[in-house]
Amino acid sequence: xxxxxxxxxxxxxxxxxxxxxxxxxxxxxxxxxxxxxxxxxxxxxxxxxxxxxxxxxxxxxxxxxxxxxxxxxxxxxxxxxxxxxxxxxxxxxxxxxxxxxxxxxxxxxxxxxxxxxxxxxxxxxxxxxxxxxxxxxxxxxxxxxxxxxxxxxxxxxxxxxxxxxxxxxxxxxxxxxxxxxxxxxxxxxxxxxxxxxxxxxxxxxxxxxxxxxxxxxxxxxxxxxxxxxxxxxxxxxxxxxxxxxxxxxxxxxxxxxxxxxxxxxxxxxxxxxxxxxxxxxxxxxxxxxxxxxxxxxxxxxxxxxxxxxxxxxxxxxxxxxxxxxxxxxxxxxxxxxxxxxxxxxxxxxxxxxxxxxxxxx
Amino acid sequence: xxxxxxxxxxxxxxxxxxxxxxxxxxxxxxxxxxxxxxxxxxxxxxxxxxxxxxxxxxxxxxxxxxxxxxxxxxxxxxxxxxxxxxxxxxxxxxxxxxxxxxxxxxxxxxxxxxxxxxxxxxxxxxxxxxxxxxxxxxxxxxxxxxxxxxxxxxxxxxxxxxxxxxxxxxxxxxxxxxxxxxxxxxxxxxxxxxxxxxxxxxxxxxxxxxxxxxxxxxxxxxxxxxxxxxxxxxxxxxxxxxxxxxxxxxxxxxxxxxxxxxxxxxxxxxxxxxxxxxxxx
Ligand SMILES: Nc1ncnc2c1ncn2[C@@H]1O[C@H](COP(=O)(O)OP(=O)(O)OP(=O)(O)O)[C@@H](O)[C@H]1O
Ligand SMILES: [Mg+2]
Numbered sequence: 001x002x003x004x005x006x007x008x009x010x011x012x013x014x015x016x017x018x019x020x021x022x023x024x025x026x027x028x029x030x031x032x033x034x035x036x037x038x039x040x041x042x043x044x045x046x047x048x049x050x051x052x053x054x055x056x057x058x059x060x061x062x063x064x065x066x067x068x069x070x071x072x073x074x075x076x077x078x079x080x081x082x083x084x085x086x087x088x089x090x091x092x093x094x095x096x097x098x099x100x101x102x103x104x105x106x107x108x109x110x111x112x113x114x115x116x117x118x119x120x121x122x123x124x125x126x127x128x129x130x131x132x133x134x135x136x137x138x139x140x141x142x143x144x145x146x147x148x149x150x151x152x153x154x155x156x157x158x159x160x161x162x163x164x165x166x167x168x169x170x171x172x173x174x175x176x177x178x179x180x181x182x183x184x185x186x187x188x189x190x191x192x193x194x195x196x197x198x199x200x201x202x203x204x205x206x207x208x209x210x211x212x213x214x215x216x217x218x219x220x221x222x223x224x225x226x227x228x229x230x231x232x233x234x235x236x237x238x239x240x241x242x243x244x245x246x247x248x249x250x251x252x253x254x255x256x257x258x259x260x261x262x263x264x265x266x267x268x269x270x271x272x273x274x275x276x277x278x279x280x281x282x283x284x285x286x287x288x289x290x291x292x293x294x295x296x297x298x299x300x301x302x303x304x305x306x307x308x309x310x311x312x313x314x315x316x317x318x319x320x321x322x323x324x325x326x327x328x329x330x331x332x333x334x335x336x337x338x339x340x341x342x343x344x345x346x347x348x349x350x351x352x353x354x355x356x357x358x359x360x361x
Numbered sequence: 362x363x364x365x366x367x368x369x370x371x372x373x374x375x376x377x378x379x380x381x382x383x384x385x386x387x388x389x390x391x392x393x394x395x396x397x398x399x400x401x402x403x404x405x406x407x408x409x410x411x412x413x414x415x416x417x418x419x420x421x422x423x424x425x426x427x428x429x430x431x432x433x434x435x436x437x438x439x440x441x442x443x444x445x446x447x448x449x450x451x452x453x454x455x456x457x458x459x460x461x462x463x464x465x466x467x468x469x470x471x472x473x474x475x476x477x478x479x480x481x482x483x484x485x486x487x488x489x490x491x492x493x494x495x496x497x498x499x500x501x502x503x504x505x506x507x508x509x510x511x512x513x514x515x516x517x518x519x520x521x522x523x524x525x526x527x528x529x530x531x532x533x534x535x536x537x538x539x540x541x542x543x544x545x546x547x548x549x550x551x552x553x554x555x556x557x558x559x560x561x562x563x564x565x566x567x568x569x570x571x572x573x574x575x576x577x578x579x580x581x582x583x584x585x586x587x588x589x590x591x592x593x594x595x596x597x598x599x600x601x602x603x604x605x606x607x608x609x610x611x612x613x614x615x616x617x618x619x620x621x622x623x624x625x626x627x628x629x630x631x632x633x634x635x636x637x638x639x640x641x642x
Contacts, residue, residue: 048383056540076543089541093559103545147541154545288460 458523492585506588530564
């Protein structure tokens with residue numbers, strides 16, 4: 001069964017004044033029940049895109065459909081979506097319970113129905129004991145839960161969240177990430193989340209759209225994004241990656257031949273047909289480092305250890321290869337299967353052919 | 362935590378920013394200041410109970426000047442006029458000033474700059490000029506001078522006071538509040554009544570208080586725009602004082618002080634009530 005589409009974004013652009021193109025021809029679908037994340041650096045247009053879905057910004061170009069309905073000219077209060085604001089926007093002159101009831105009162109629901117839904121909503125975010133508090137008596141995390149419950153008990157088709165974790169400290173953020181995912185599974189509502197934190201995007205989402213300068217660069221599942229980024233930007237933005245300039249040297253049945261100047265040639269799995277100039281990348285945890293020259297069908301490079309950073313569970317080893325920096329993450333095992341290195345050691349770094357990623361420039 | 366003063370050695374203690382009032386020199390300065398401000402008022406109130414025709418020596422306690430004041434029809438009429446003008450002016454200036462303040466804070470519209478500058482003119486230009494120009498205006502459009510013209514003028518110069526306070530208050534409200542309200546399904550009007558107005562309330566009340574007191578004791582503009590039969594309290598007192606400062610005037614002034622104090626106290630209680638709910642997040 002194919003999932004139906006919750007939000008259809010079709011050729012959407014947003015221009016502020018003459019010069020600022022905040023969103024540039026965005027075109028993608030968000031499926032029903034999906035946890036979808038808009039990821040990108042500051043100023044790339046994530047908020048703008050989300051505000052266009054919510055109806056707070058007009059489109060310069062294109063159309064947005066929500067559940068099959070064109071949203072052109074539909075004001076925010078008539079759209080089947082609700083938003084959790086970055087500042088939470090919990091009404092300060094109302095108690096927690098009044099905040100939750102507000103949206104339901106506007107829908108003119110019956111008194112008992114409102115009471116019941118407010119009670120359920122408070123339970124859902126585990127805030128029942130705070131129902132009579134005022135927002136200024138709550139912590140940031142608690143206020144966020146109020147905002148979340150207030151939007152969810154309206155039972156929208158889609159819930160939009162603008163940087164929901166940015167005001168929380170690291171520990172609470174991780175807790176809320178887990179909670180948010182659990183909650184989404186419970187209620188089954190489509191979530192669209194804006195974030196600039198790649199870790200957050202990878203851990204929570206079903207699919208992620210990576211945006212750069214208003215342009216959607218890649219839309220994929222977290223593992224697909226990490227393992228097979230399409231461009232250097234995506235590869236760099238999500239995790240770390242050592243990259244080399246590469247040259248396309250013709251195709252065979254098995255794939256393309258690619259040369260890394262000064263280091264040799266290798267066979268790529270896929271056929272790369274685009275430009276002759278490419279970028280070859282390799283994730284740091286796929287790289288091995290050792291003193292003896294490795295044998296077998298691997299790509300290997302000789303270099304000197306430049307720096308070692310102790311990071312608890314793993315060591316980040318920086319190896320200098322003819323001016324190129326290679327980063328390897330080595331497991332930190334006290335039993336010592338790995339050799340111990342020191343800065344200045346001559347080492348080989350190597351990796352499997354399969355682990356190489358070929359990127360667009 | 363490291364503070365600058367931790368480097369100091371010896372007697373001088375670290376003083377918190379708000380603890381300066383604990384120093385005796387500063388206490389003295391504050392005391393002298395307050396004395397300077399309030400001593401004349403205290404003298405005035407005290408002598409309104411003085412059983413003597415002149416305000417020089419204390420001759421014993423009496424209420425008789427209060428009786429006299431209450432029986433003085435001219436003074437009572439002036440007082441009623443003043444209160445009537447002040448209440449009406451406050452009412453209208455608060456509504457219009459709130460609208461102006463909100464518009465200036467929230468919206469960009471063609472000609473906003475001039476409107477902004479124009480709106481604050483009444484505070485900046487000398488009252489005499491405003492009085493003269495209003496007088497000229499009323500003469501031009503042939504409106505007879507009286508309570509109506511006084512009230513209209515008071516509304517005009519009270520609006521900016523309200524607008525400034527409301528505007529400052531509006532600037533502290535997160536615009537996402539209103540957006541959240543639309544997002545939850547409310548119309549613009551509903552959002553104004555249930556979200557914007559309650560959060561503006563402390564500003565509106567403060568603005569109204571300001572308008573009320575400014576209107577109540579205005580002399581210059583009232584003097585220019587008033588006519589026969591529309592004497593207000595300050596003007597009446599002034600004309601009485603030209604002959605002599607009688608304890609009667611003291612009594613009347615004391616009553617006015619008490620009255621305004623009550624109004625302001627009520628206002629402040631309301632202000633505290635509306636603003637305590639959302640003291641900074
Ligand atoms: N009202 C506006 N007028 C002019 N330019 C704007 C306006 N709002 C946003 N922009 C510009 O549009 C671009 C995208 O802004 P947007 O707020 O969508 O970024 P963002 O991805 O949400 O960034 P952040 O992570 O910092 O919140 C930015 O360059 C910003 O300066
Ligand atoms: Mg943003």
